[in-house]
Amino acid sequence: MIGFDIVGFMISWLTLFGIYAILALTLNLESGTAGITNFGKVVFYGVGAYVSATLTAYLILILNGVDVSETPPYGIRGIILLGELGNKNPLLNIGLLVLSLVIAFAVSGVLGYLLTYPILRVGPAFVGFTLLSSGELLRIFLQHYEPVGASKGLMAIPTPFGWIADSRLREVTYLGLVLGLLAVTYVVTHRLVNSPLGRTLRALRDDEIAALCLGKHVPRIKATILFIGSGVAGMAGVLLTYYLTSVNPNMFVPAVTFNVWAMIILGGFGNLKGSLLGASVITFVDRVLTFVTPQLGIAAISPDYLRWVIVGLLIVVVLLVNPRGLLPEKPIRTPAVDVILEEFRGESK
Amino acid sequence: MSSMLEVRDVAKYFGGVKALDGVSLTVPEKGLIGLIGPNGSGKTTLFNVITGFYVPDRGSVLFRESNDLVRIDGLNPNEVFKRGIVRTFQIPRLFNSLTVLENLLVTPLGQRGENPVRALLRNSWSAQERELAKKAIELLKAFNMLRYANSKISELSAAHIKMLETIRGLMTPAKLYLLDEPAAGVDYLMAKELFTYVRRLRDEHNLTFFIIEHRLEILMEYVDYVYVLHNGKLLSEGKPQEVISDPKVIEAYIGV
Numbered sequence: 001m002i003g004f005d006i007v008g009f010m011i012s013w014l015t016l017f018g019i020y021a022i023l024a025l026t027l028n029l030e031s032g033t034a035g036i037t038n039f040g041k042v043v044f045y046g047v048g049a050y051v052s053a054t055l056t057a058y059l060i061l062i063l064n065g066v067d068v069s070e071t072p073p074y075g076i077r078g079i080i081l082l083g084e085l086g087n088k089n090p091l092l093n094i095g096l097l098v099l100s101l102v103i104a105f106a107v108s109g110v111l112g113y114l115l116t117y118p119i120l121r122v123g124p125a126f127v128g129f130t131l132l133s134s135g136e137l138l139r140i141f142l143q144h145y146e147p148v149g150a151s152k153g154l155m156a157i158p159t160p161f162g163w164i165a166d167s168r169l170r171e172v173t174y175l176g177l178v179l180g181l182l183a184v185t186y187v188v189t190h191r192l193v194n195s196p197l198g199r200t201l202r203a204l205r206d207d208e209i210a211a212l213c214l215g216k217h218v219p220r221i222k223a224t225i226l227f228i229g230s231g232v233a234g235m236a237g238v239l240l241t242y243y244l245t246s247v248n249p250n251m252f253v254p255a256v257t258f259n260v261w262a263m264i265i266l267g268g269f270g271n272l273k274g275s276l277l278g279a280s281v282i283t284f285v286d287r288v289l290t291f292v293t294p295q296l297g298i299a300a301i302s303p304d305y306l307r308w309v310i311v312g313l314l315i316v317v318v319l320l321v322n323p324r325g326l327l328p329e330k331p332i333r334t335p336a337v338d339v340i341l342e343e344f345r346g347e348s349k
Numbered sequence: 350m351s352s353m354l355e356v357r358d359v360a361k362y363f364g365g366v367k368a369l370d371g372v373s374l375t376v377p378e379k380g381l382i383g384l385i386g387p388n389g390s391g392k393t394t395l396f397n398v399i400t401g402f403y404v405p406d407r408g409s410v411l412f413r414e415s416n417d418l419v420r421i422d423g424l425n426p427n428e429v430f431k432r433g434i435v436r437t438f439q440i441p442r443l444f445n446s447l448t449v450l451e452n453l454l455v456t457p458l459g460q461r462g463e464n465p466v467r468a469l470l471r472n473s474w475s476a477q478e479r480e481l482a483k484k485a486i487e488l489l490k491a492f493n494m495l496r497y498a499n500s501k502i503s504e505l506s507a508a509h510i511k512m513l514e515t516i517r518g519l520m521t522p523a524k525l526y527l528l529d530e531p532a533a534g535v536d537y538l539m540a541k542e543l544f545t546y547v548r549r550l551r552d553e554h555n556l557t558f559f560i561i562e563h564r565l566e567i568l569m570e571y572v573d574y575v576y577v578l579h580n581g582k583l584l585s586e587g588k589p590q591e592v593i594s595d596p597k598v599i600e601a602y603i604g605v
Contacts, residue, residue: 191469196454196462196478203444203455210442213400214456214517215430224465332451334462335475336482340450340498343486 004295011171013287015243018178021279022236024263025182025189025272026229031261032270032329033193034225035205036116037124040131041260043115043138044108044230046252048237050142051107052100053154053247059096060086060158074149079156086158097160097177097242104234112230117223135254142249153248160242178239185232190272192228194333201225202270202332262311266318268325277326285310353378353525353557354399355418359408360581361394368394370581371408376525378413381551381558383568383589386578387601392561393439395578396527400436401426413524431458435518436527439561441510443502449513450498453485454478456520481520488516492546508539512546519554526550528560532567540564544571569593577601 023041030038057073064085071077087093119130143151160177164170192198204211204218212218241247259282267278289303289310318326331337354376361369369391376382384392397403399410401424411418412432421429430436444452460481461467462474489495492512497505505513511531518526531547532540548571550556562568569575569589577585577592579601585592592598 188469191471192465195468195471196460196474197465197468199447199451199455200460200463202446203452206444206446207442210438210444211455212426213430213436213442215427215458215521217427228465329446331448335478336450336454336485339479339482340486343495343498 004291007168008171009287009291011168011175012291013284015171015175015178016287017280017283018175018182019236019239019243020260020263020283021182021276022185022239023233023260024267024275024279025185026232027260028264028267028270028272028275029189029192029201030225030229032264032268032275033198033205034201034222035124036222036226037128038131038226038229039128039254039257039261040115040135041233042252042254042256043131043135044112044233045237045240045256046135046138046142047108047111048104048234049241049247049252050148050237051104051234052096052238052241053157054148055100055103056096056157056241057082057154060092063092064088072147074146074152074154082156082158086156087162090163093158093160093162096158097238100238100241101235104238105231108234108237109227109231112226112233113223116226117219121219132254132257135252135257139249139252142252149248151249153246153251155246157241157245157247159245174243178243181235181239186272186276188228188232193270193272196334199332199334259311262315264325266315266325268327268329270329271325271327274325274327281314282311285314351378351413352376352418353380353413354559355411356395356399357409357411359395359398359405359410359422361391361398361403361405367581369398369405372578372581372583373408374576374583374586376557376559377574378557379551379555380574381548381572382560383572383575384559384561384578385563385565385568385575385592386584387604390578390601391581392578393529394581396436396529396561398422399429399527400434401429430521433522433524434527435521435523435525437511437514437529437531439529439533441514443510443514445502448499448501449489449494449505450482450485452502452513453488453517453520454481456517457481458521485520488519492516506539508535508543511535511543515543515547515550519550523554523556525557525559528558528562530561530563532562532564537567540567541570544568547571565593 023045027038027041030036058068060082061068061073061078066081071081073082115134119127142148148154161170161173164173200216200221204216204221208218263278263282264275266281267274286307289307293303352375356372356374359369359372372395386392398405404423409420410422412421414432421432444455461477467473486495489498494509494512497509502510515528531543535543544567547558551558560568572589575586575589575592576583577598584601585595585598
């Protein structure tokens, strides 16, 4: 273990954990609590990532007086210019981060609503497959769409904290941003689940027909949840872009969606803390393999394959021991619980 | 007595099958009306038309709204519920991952905390939530089910499940109840108790009941009026004693 950079490992793991945990929390709200089979999580994640990459690369060039029709950001010249111009103005960098987050939320959210509203009346399997194929359509579109770099994607995207000279400090600052957004996502999803809305979501997961007969506008409620979940997934995509400083279509394969599904299955369907746990375990495995295997000099086994074997094995073992995942779903906490407890206490007196 | 629900010449076809073929009937306000008929006679299809699951191929369904009768056929089931029609199912449909209390709390319309933005601000809905919880507790008390408030549905008996499915509609200003075989799968004494409760609901909450039931011996004791469906058509109607002695009804049931 010579030269193993434990701090670097922790920063890398926690950043990746933060991004994936945001995806897992929102997927758990959509699929675990509301029962929508979202097999297209990667669509909204990818859209968010591309929104921020495109916005940042183009605006940095344009605002520095570069003619993007002559030197587009995906050309060699553009990539070099992005590196030169990218980190001159901290305020611009942070401004672009905020703008990216807002626009990514709006675009991914609206896409989530529009894509699902017409199909939510059909069965869960169809919803899953429609969203799954939407992801592939998006990827193939991006592969051939020149303004976002087609199959090469966009590179050398200036980061919000690129102006911080010390690389470690820069990484830690970024980690702070990621964990901050994760905290906000957790509070939001936790409050949504533990509210009358969360109760209604579980009700329509349990029996859609009965919910419909009790006056619930089932498609609208589900599409609203997908608006929220997809919008937040778009923000996670923004975080990914700035973390990797590049995007390309092959980052957004269906496997990303199933990786997030693995996290919520492992952690526990409908349990938000379980999503955090699932995300931490799976990203840990991923990081360990990425960090450790090259150092051990093992070339025979690619970490890419080993990752899936380990994740699959973990899921099988956990589900054999506890079919509901590591942490099962908890009852909803609303003031109604206090009222009934007061009632019971009053009776026993 | 003025009518709560009017079904006028309703027909519903599935390909060549005439599930309903020109049915007209009236359910009066505060009535306790039975709907009987052999298997496949169209009873549940009629309920599905009334509650908006099917759009009738012909005819109309009218429902009382203050002093007028308003057409409700073609509305979605959630809109039909909002007008005051509560339905229960042959096989009860409750929310199995929720407690008994939560099952009641799902029902009320206009819950502030169901709005995603307000759901984030606990203070904006917690007072309403406490009020609704108290209302639900009162209901559970009235039907001797308070001790099950925190139980899961899987821990209830068949009769309690039917009861819960029926009383959850009382969390809203319901007007008409459509009960699909409330006594199925419940022993004789519990079934009679259920019907006693139904009568009590009718009297105490000014509700109207329209009930499908195969167990005629129980149903006939409680209802004021009965409609008989056979092959999608109204075969007979009248007071329980008249209907039960109608040779056409006996023939349809026994199938000579």
